[in-house]
Amino acid sequence: MVIAVIELSRVTGSSFAQTPSSRIDEALQNITTLVRPGRIGYATFWDGNKYIQCRRLPERELRCEAAGTTMQSSLKNVLTGDRLSRLMALGWTLDPSFGNYVQTFPADRPTGSIAAHILRTLTEAYDPDSPGPEIQTTWISDTPCPPRNGPSQNLAGLVNDTPAMRKWAVRTCSYKPDLETPQIVNSSAELIALYGATANAEIQRLRINTGRQVYVIFNAGIGYVQCITETPPTAIYCEAQSAESWPALATILTPVRLSRLRSAGYADPGRAADYWKSYPLDKFGDAAIANELLTILHEVYGYNGANKLKISTE
Secondary structure, X not given: OOOOOOOOOOOOOOOOOOOHHHHHHHHHHHHHHOOOOOEEEEEEXXXXXXXXXXXXXOOOOEXXXXXXXXXXXXXXXXXXXXXXHHHHHOOOEEEOOOOEEEEEEOOOOOHHHHHHHHHHHHHHHXXXXXXXXXXXXXXXXXXXXXXXXXXXXXXXXXXXOOHHHHHHOEOOOOOOOOOOOOOOOOOHHHHHHHHHHHHHHHHHHHHHOOOOOOEEEEEOOOOEEEEEEEOOOOEEEEEEOOOOOOHHHHHOOOHHHHHHHHHOOOEOOOOOOOEEEEEEOOOOOHHHHHHHHHHHHHHOOOOOOOOOOEEEEO
8 A cells, every 4th residue: 555654844943853642633633724625634543554544524523433353354463352442441432334443523622632542542452563653644535435445455444545455445335244154064065055056056157158258266265176168069177276286285185185086087287287177068967067066175175164165257
């Protein structure tokens, strides 16, 4: 993320040395004083991925957000029980829309007092790694739901319209993570019961679109199987990942497991970097192909559903 840090200013006629609190105060004054039509000023104070971001509301109150764990799961290692208690004791409350903690300061509260409170919050609740936070002020288009850094990015949940971050930005008024609890399976039959209908539909989609460049990848995180249509003859061509394409699989693909893959009719790498097999559509139905792929994921790669199966298409 590209950050433009505001420069330290000097008090006229003096060599005033700024403190972290006075620098925060200056940024708050900056977004209050500098008005840009159609845009809202945001002041952000951060250390790594630990941040507080503030903006002025129409009635001149100052609304601030402190980073939460919903969009930044790594903060679960920071906001432990005691630090979370300190955060609450300092007046911050959970906002379920993005999982950040919010606090609104009245319009007549001096920015210096708010700055001291922000610094205290960063120090007592977030355990900063540096003596003072980095600081920036930015002006974002005044929209009901401004863009925020996505959950896989640094400073996730931060209001930010930097061009480099737009590809991953969240542009909704709330965010809900995928809370589906992984289901641990003990057999390929259980894995088929869990994902069989979805895998069957994906293979059906390939069959319907025979002759077009369509594909599907079933990625278990510890190996994948991927399929594409091929003609002639009409078939579904599939590959199972090898240690040649990902060396870490050398410890997963034991001789016993590779014998299961070969017993299923998969040829060794050569034609491709992965193990491969063609399923002629006059001999294999959609369900038979889907079930065999899921069986391979379980019996060859040891996939037990601990992490959600990721399905990618063109």
